[in-house]
Amino acid sequence: MIQVDGRMIVRRYNRYEALHTGLRAENVLGRHLFTEIAQCMNNYLVAQRIEDALSAGQALDATIDYVLTWRMRPTPVKLRMLVGAGAQDAYLLLLRTA
Numbered sequence: 001m002i003q004v005d006g007r008m009i010v011r012r013y014n015r016y017e018a019l020h021t022g023l024r025a026e027n028v029l030g031r032h033l034f035t036e037i038a039q040c041m042n043n044y045l046v047a048q049r050i051e052d053a054l055s056a057g058q059a060l061d062a063t064i065d066y067v068l069t070w071r072m073r074p075t076p077v078k079l080r081m082l083v084g085a086g087a088q089d090a091y092l093l094l095l096r097t098a
Contacts, residue, residue, distance in 0.1 A: 001013075001014045001016070001017065001091060001092070001093050002014075002017060002033065002091070002092045002093075002094075003089055003090070003091050004033050004050070004089065004090050004091075004092070005088060005089050006054050006055075006088050006089070007032070008032050008033050008034055008035075008047070008050075008051070009030060009031065009032055009033070010028050010029050010030065010031055010032075010033050010037065011029070011089065012029075013025045013028045013029055017094065020075075020094075020096060023037070033047075033092075034046075034047040038068070040068055040069045041066075041068075041079075041092075045064065045066070046064075046066070046079065046081065046092075049062065049081060050081055050083060050090045050092075053081075053083040053090070054083055054087070054088070054090060057085060057086045057087075058083070058085060059083060059084055059085040059087075060081055060082065060083040060090075061080075061081075061082055061083075062080070062081050063078055063079065063080040063081075064078075064079050064081075065077075065078060065079075065097070066078075066079040068094075075096060075098070076096070076097045076098045077094045077095060077096055077097055078094070078095045078097055079092065079093070079094055080092070080093040080094075080095075
C-alpha cells in the first residue's frame, strides 16, 4: 500500500512494498511518487487518473492489470487505485500476480 497526498508525495509506504521493490520506506517517504519513485506509473493509466480524481473531488476505485518496470525486471501486478469523494489523499495497492 502506498498513500500519496494531493501533490503525489508519498505519505505511507508499507512493509510489503518495501520487501517487493527493494526500496526502504525512509528512501521513499516525502518524495514524489511518479517522478522520483515509480516513473513507470507516470502515465494516463495511473498518475493521470489519480490526479484527475483528486482535483475533481471524485471517487476512484479502479483495479487494472499492470506491469511495473522501473528499477526492477518487468513485474506483473494487480494495481488498485483508491480515492474517496472529496478526499485529499490517494491509495495504491499492488499485488504481484506472477
